[in-house]
Amino acid sequence: MLNTNIDQDDSLILHTDLYEINMMYTYFKKGISERNAVFEVFFRKEPFGNGYALNAGLSHVIEYLNNFHFSESDLQYLKEQENYDDDFIDYLRNMKLQLTVRSALEGELVFAHEPIMQIEGPLAQCQLVETAILNIINFQTLIATKAARIKVAVGDDGLMEFGTRRAQETDAAIWGTRAAYIGGFDATSNVRAGKLFGIPISGTHAHSLVESFDSEYEAFKAYAETHKDCVFLVDTYDTLRSGVPTAIKVAKEMGDKINFLGVRIDSGDMAYISKKVRKQLDDAGFRDAKIFASNDLDEKTIQNLKMQDAKIDVWGIGTKLITAFDQPALGGVYKLVAIEDENGNMRDTLKISSNAEKVSTPGKKQVWRIQANSEKKNEGDWVSEYDEDPRDFEALFMFHPQYTYINKVVTDFTARPLLQTIFLEGEQVYHEPSLQEVKEFAAKNLDGLWDEYKRSLNPQDYPVDLSQRLYDHKMNLINDIRSKIMKRGY
Numbered sequence: 001m002l003n004t005n006i007d008q009d010d011s012l013i014l015h016t017d018l019y020e021i022n023m024m025y026t027y028f029k030k031g032i033s034e035r036n037a038v039f040e041v042f043f044r045k046e047p048f049g050n051g052y053a054l055n056a057g058l059s060h061v062i063e064y065l066n067n068f069h070f071s072e073s074d075l076q077y078l079k080e081q082e083n084y085d086d087d088f089i090d091y092l093r094n095m096k097l098q099l100t101v102r103s104a105l106e107g108e109l110v111f112a113h114e115p116i117m118q119i120e121g122p123l124a125q126c127q128l129v130e131t132a133i134l135n136i137i138n139f140q141t142l143i144a145t146k147a148a149r150i151k152v153a154v155g156d157d158g159l160m161e162f163g164t165r166r167a168q169e170t171d172a173a174i175w176g177t178r179a180a181y182i183g184g185f186d187a188t189s190n191v192r193a194g195k196l197f198g199i200p201i202s203g204t205h206a207h208s209l210v211e212s213f214d215s216e217y218e219a220f221k222a223y224a225e226t227h228k229d230c231v232f233l234v235d236t237y238d239t240l241r242s243g244v245p246t247a248i249k250v251a252k253e254m255g256d257k258i259n260f261l262g263v264r265i266d267s268g269d270m271a272y273i274s275k276k277v278r279k280q281l282d283d284a285g286f287r288d289a290k291i292f293a294s295n296d297l298d299e300k301t302i303q304n305l306k307m308q309d310a311k312i313d314v315w316g317i318g319t320k321l322i323t324a325f326d327q328p329a330l331g332g333v334y335k336l337v338a339i340e341d342e343n344g345n346m347r348d349t350l351k352i353s354s355n356a357e358k359v360s361t362p363g364k365k366q367v368w369r370i371q372a373n374s375e376k377k378n379e380g381d382w383v384s385e386y387d388e389d390p391r392d393f394e395a396l397f398m399f400h401p402q403y404t405y406i407n408k409v410v411t412d413f414t415a416r417p418l419l420q421t422i423f424l425e426g427e428q429v430y431h432e433p434s435l436q437e438v439k440e441f442a443a444k445n446l447d448g449l450w451d452e453y454k455r456s457l458n459p460q461d462y463p464v465d466l467s468q469r470l471y472d473h474k475m476n477l478i479n480d481i482r483s484k485i486m487k488r489g490y
């Protein structure tokens with residue numbers, strides 16, 4: 001018996017902060033819950049000092065929104081806890097998803113200060129979904145980005161995800177594994193993630209197998225007699241004196257009965273040991289046997305090991321990937337950018353700050369990825385008002401949104417809108433691609449990025465520019481608000 005109140009009709013609908021429902025209550029009681037609103041998700045800095053983020057999480061958001069309803073036990077719980085009036089409880093009972101959701105697709109490269117998801121519809125519904133959407137996108141985009149960094153470090157070597165045992169609980173392991181696959185991992189050790197998402201599964205064995213037999217020889221032999229594909233973990237006692245020689249002995253004895261894929265090392269000086277192991281395997285005639293390595297690895301250690309000419313073919317990565325060890329959160333936010341007024345007109349909203357980077361950009365927007373036809377590489381992103389289209393221009397003027405003297409004119413370009421319609425007034429209109437297609441899309445997008453933005457250390461800032469119209473609108477709104485404050489004193 002579980003010590004929780006999870007019942008049959010549990011869904012993610014209450015996976016929200018209480019303040020969202022408290023705000024819905026106010027909107028409902030004051031008669032503004034159905035006013036049209038537009039919120040946008042964006043982050044202010046790429047994680048890990050990276051030059052880009054790799055978008056992930058949309059699939060889980062779609063699943064969440066397709067299960068958008070309050071169950072009777074949810075309503076009863078809210079009534080008991082918060083004593084909301086019955087008319088509000090009835091309103092929640094009858095609530096059907098009416099939101100229009102536009103989003104950057106999974107596997108898309110996304111950058112700071114541009115909307116990566118846009119939620120439009122009744123104010124109350126927009127407010128309710130904030131928490132779950134941020135929870136999902138912030139985590140999965142973070143892990144996909146970490147995975148992409150690790151993938152850059154390993155190049156064409158094999159890359160296995162080993163993180164489940166160190167993940168922040170089960171959901172993080174499952175969805176983190178999926179994000180890692182999008183970011184470039186080849187396989188996972190998590191069997192459920194394999195079953196759920198079709199990710200290839202792969203595994204070796206642990207030290208406990210070796211310790212369960214009287215000797216390393218008996219352990220490897222037993223494994224070989226019960227498996228066709230064999231990777232032996234060779235560092236339980238003494239990698240070079242015992243582990244590798246024993247693996248070679250067993251591989252020779254078993255001959256064609258097994259596929260001797262290689263050995264795994266999980267401790268010690270990986271550069272020194274892997275070179276020695278390579279020599280031992282080669283000398284024994286096992287030139288195709290691969291060396292697998294694991295032990296608290298991340299992109300920095302991998303790069304360093306490669307610099308030391310470590311002879312590692314397949315990398316197993318757990319803790320530092322799945323916990324996003326060096327940056328535990330992406331910090332994506334969900335901000336109101338437009339709201340319907342009492343006359344039915346949309347009013348764009350703006351947050352002013354003394355920190356220029358924190359002044360928000362008002363209104364419902366679109367993001368255009370601008371690519372030069374000559375190079376097939378991105379020139380930058382052009383954030384516009386929603387009804388603008390850069391394809392109407394022969395030459396596109398792109399300028400830095402703060403340092404406007406940094407600018408360029410781009411001709412002969414293609415422009416593609418990043419925010420795609422996923423739900424239209426509550427109906428899913430987007431057909432999800434397979435996970436394999438998402439992974440290929442991510443790799444293709446990375447090809448379109450100049451190396452200057454891709455390097456893991458001190459990458460160049462990728463241009464995220466505003467259209468002239470959006471820039472002028474923002475400046476006018478800032479001036480309007482300032483002059484109102486001067487007049488009214490608040």
Ligand SMILES: Nc1ncnc2c1ncn2[C@@H]1O[C@H](COP(=O)(O)OP(=O)(O)OP(=O)(O)O)[C@@H](O)[C@H]1O
Binds near residue numbers: 266268296301304305
């Ligand atoms: N040649 C190397 N250069 C840089 N880092 C290395 C090298 N060899 C191993 N490492 C990394 O150094 C870190 C420290 O390893 P640690 O001392 O914990 O490993 P260990 O000797 O295997 O001990 P344990 O058995 O407790 O894991 C690990 O993240 C490992 O991947």
Ligand SMILES: O=P(O)(O)OC[C@H]1O[C@H](OP(=O)(O)OP(=O)(O)O)[C@H](O)[C@@H]1O
Binds near residue numbers: 162165205319
């Ligand atoms: O180091 P990570 O990147 O987190 O990768 C996962 C780790 O999990 C296993 O170790 P663990 O000590 O849990 O089990 P073992 O008995 O198999 O060594 C494995 O050997 C890796 O070292």
Ligand SMILES: O=C(O)c1cccnc1
Binds near residue numbers: 202203316318
């Ligand atoms: O298959 C492995 O070698 C493995 C799986 C999970 C964690 N560590 C290693």
